[in-house]
Amino acid sequence: MIPPIANRFVAGESIAEALEVAAAQNQTGLSVILNQLGEHYDDPAAAASDRDDYIRMIRDIDAMELDACISVKPTQLGLDLGEDVFRGHLDAILDVAADHDTFVWIDMEDHKTTDATIEAYEETVQAHDGQVGVCLQANLRRTSDDLERLAPLPGKLRLVKGAYKEPKAISYRKRSRVDQAYRDLIKQAFEQCDGGIAMGTHDDAMLELAAKLHEEHGTPYEVQMLMGVREELQRELAENVEMYQYIPFGDKWLSYFYRRLMERKENLLFGLRAVIGR
Ligand code: FAD
Secondary structure, eight states, X not given: OOOGGGGGXXXXXXXXXXXXXXXXXXXXXXXXXXXXXXXXXXXXXXXXXXXXXXXXXXXXXXXXXOSEEEEEOXXXXXXXXXXXXXXXXXXXXHHHHHHXXXXXXXXXXXXXXXXXXXXXXXXXXXXTTTOEEEEEETTBTTHHHHHHHHTTSSSEEEEEOOOSOXXXXXXXXSHHHHXXXXXXXHHXXXXXXXXXXXXXXXXXXXXXXXXXXHHHHOOOEEEEEETTSSXXXXXXXXXXXEEEEEEEESXXXXXHXXXXXXXXXXXXXXXXXXXXXX
16 A cells, blocks of 8 residues: 555555546546556566556446546556567557547657657557557657657647656756757647647646647647646646646556655655654
8 A cells, every 4th residue: 555645646556546536536627647657677477467457447447437548658568578569568458448439648758768659659540540649758859850750640749848867969958948849849739730739747838838829720739737746726727728637556656756756845845744744
């Protein structure tokens, strides 16, 4: 069982707990994206087990009539073991998702996985009627080209600033430069995308820009934010825009929880207060 202080950012260890949180968030007007925590598996059994869990989850989402989709990580589905392993597991998930009309997101990991992730998206999105999305990271210098290549496809693109520290030669490191690249990508996406755009950010300035561009271009978009981050704002936004909460869960919650605590002073204070009981 996860300790109560981690409950703010992680939905629990089991699929049942995650589905319960998803149902509760649906009740408050939020759609949800479920992600089982796990990455960089070097054991084939671990990748196959997560594939099976996602498949079970898709069936449960349908049976419970939840407003929910899933998000998978390529290295969780075995990319480190071979591209064929990843693609086999992804295809198995997508086939079941198609039967249950469930949208599947592919998270973007570090730069060593970018090509394989983008190729998997390109090759599956047409066959699955646009029911697939992929994440693109503004901190990578290549991303504007990737966006141009993917924009005509029917799926959705999730734009984020980027969570991985990448080599200087291929990435922007300064926060202000990443913000600039993110703004440029948002503008490019609203001009070029045929499918939908998802804004994966908690940044007011970026959300204002997206709302303005939506008015101008009419391109459909949604907002996605993490569980436990700016939840009041999430509910406010849900009144005017499609709003998804990204809900991580699973027994590998500790490092994810640690990252959330360390990324902002307020989160760290929240953790400390919970520990000392004030
Ligand atoms: P930041 O620059 O971190 O924050 C901007 C502003 O937002 C802050 O100044 C503040 O006003 C507000 N803010 C941010 N956090 C908080 C908080 N905790 N409390 C209050 N205000 C806050 N990255 C990947 O590399 N690959 C992925 O697949 C991926 N998927 C993601 C999916 C979702 C749904 C989200 C939300 C993020 C994802 N990310 C992913 C992470 C992303 O790349 C960023 O690291 C993360 O979102 C932080 O960037 P930000 O845009 O919120 O801006």
